[in-house]
Every structure is written in C-alpha cells, then in structure tokens.
Amino acid sequence: xxxxxxxxxxxxxxITIISDPLREVGxxxxxxxxxxxxxxxxxxxxxxxSATLHLAHPWRLPGSKRLYSGxxxxxxxxxxxxxxxxxxxxxxxxxxxxxxxxxxxxYAISRNPMxxxxxxxxxxxxxxxxxxxxxxxxxxxxxITHRDVLREEHTLEQxxxxxxxxxxxxxxxYL
Numbered sequence: 001x002x003x004x005x006x007x008x009x010x011x012x013x014x015i016t017i018i019s020d021p022l023r024e025v026g027x028x029x030x031x032x033x034x035x036x037x038x039x040x041x042x043x044x045x046x047x048x049x050s051a052t053l054h055l056a057h058p059w060r061l062p063g064s065k066r067l068y069s070g071x072x073x074x075x076x077x078x079x080x081x082x083x084x085x086x087x088x089x090x091x092x093x094x095x096x097x098x099x100x101x102x103x104x105x106x107y108a109i110s111r112n113p114m115x116x117x118x119x120x121x122x123x124x125x126x127x128x129x130x131x132x133x134x135x136x137x138x139x140x141x142x143x144i145t146h147r148d149v150l151r152e153e154h155t156l157e158q159x160x161x162x163x164x165x166x167x168x169x170x171x172x173x174y175l
C-alpha cells in the first residue's frame with residue numbers, strides 16, 4: 001500500500017483500488033471491479049501476431065492515410081465508449097461467476113458489448129496503423145471470439161435457465 005497526497009493505491013490480489021485515503025483501508029468499492037475488464041485472448045493474440053508479422057514483413061493497407069486514420073479513430077472511440085459502458089453496467093457482478101444477469105446499459109442492446117467494443121478497437125487500430133495483417137487476421141479473431149461467445153451462452157443458459165432464454169430472445173447477440 002502506498003500513500004501519496006490525496007490518493008491511496010493498494011493492490012489486493014489482481015485488483016487495483018484507487019481511493020481517498022480517508023476511506024476505510026482494504027474495502028473494495030463494488031462500483032469498480034478491475035477484473036471485469038476482460039482482455040479477450042483472440043484479440044490480444046491477433047494483435048501480437050499481426051504486429052510481429054508487420055515488423056518482419058510490412059504490409060500496409062493501400063490508399064489514403066488520412067482516410068484510414070479518421071475512420072480508425074472513430075472506431076477506437078466507439079469501441080472504447082461501448083467497452084466502458086459495458087464495464088460500468090457489469091461493475092456489481094463478478095463476470096467469472098455471475099449471480100445475476102445484466103440487462104441494463106449496453107447489455108440492453110447487445111448480449112456481448114465488451115466483445116463488440118474490443119472488436120471495434122481492434123479494427124480501429126488496424127486502420128490507424130494501416131496494418132493489413134490485422135485486417136487479414138480479423139476473420140480468425142472474430143471466429144474464435146464467436147466460439148467463446150457460444151460457450152458462454154451455453155454456460156449462462158445452464159446457470160440461469162429460462163431467465164437467460166427470455167433475455168436471449170429480447171436482446172441481440174452482437175449489434
């Protein structure tokens with residue numbers, strides 16, 4: 001635990017808490033669950049593999065750097081906003097072992113807003129960097145992510161039964 005001015009920074013397991021030093025030490029605020037910010041493995045592997053391939057054999061998207069940059073930053077902004085909204089909506093639920101379904105916020109529009117946000121971020125970075133390897137890897141990344149989503153849906157249906165089936169009928173899988 002480190003005290004510095006007005007901010008107390010503590011590490012508890014893999015959760016980092018930033019709080020006012022006058023608050024009770026060791027209490028985790030339910031409004032922030034840092035472990036609820038997933039980094040989807042397919043996206044991370046795709047990013048690292050594409051970056052490695054690009055360094056070994058650069059392959060840039062043809063065309064206007066300005067056009068790609070504008071579109072890319074728009075997608076990065078949208079992806080970050082969707083992801084942040086999803087994290088906020090899920091802040092009171094342990095995503096590894098959920099005790100309740102989330103149907104508010106971005107989860108009222110998409111059953112998988114974090115994956116949607118990460119995919120938009122992925123495409124946005126690909127366009128900003130004009131990395132054709134990232135664009136080429138997108139179908140594989142999306143396919144593996146979709147497989148993971150199907151597994152999660154199966155688990156949620158087993159856990160929540162008819163409640164999840166009803167939610168699934170009302171809210172689209174992606175957008």
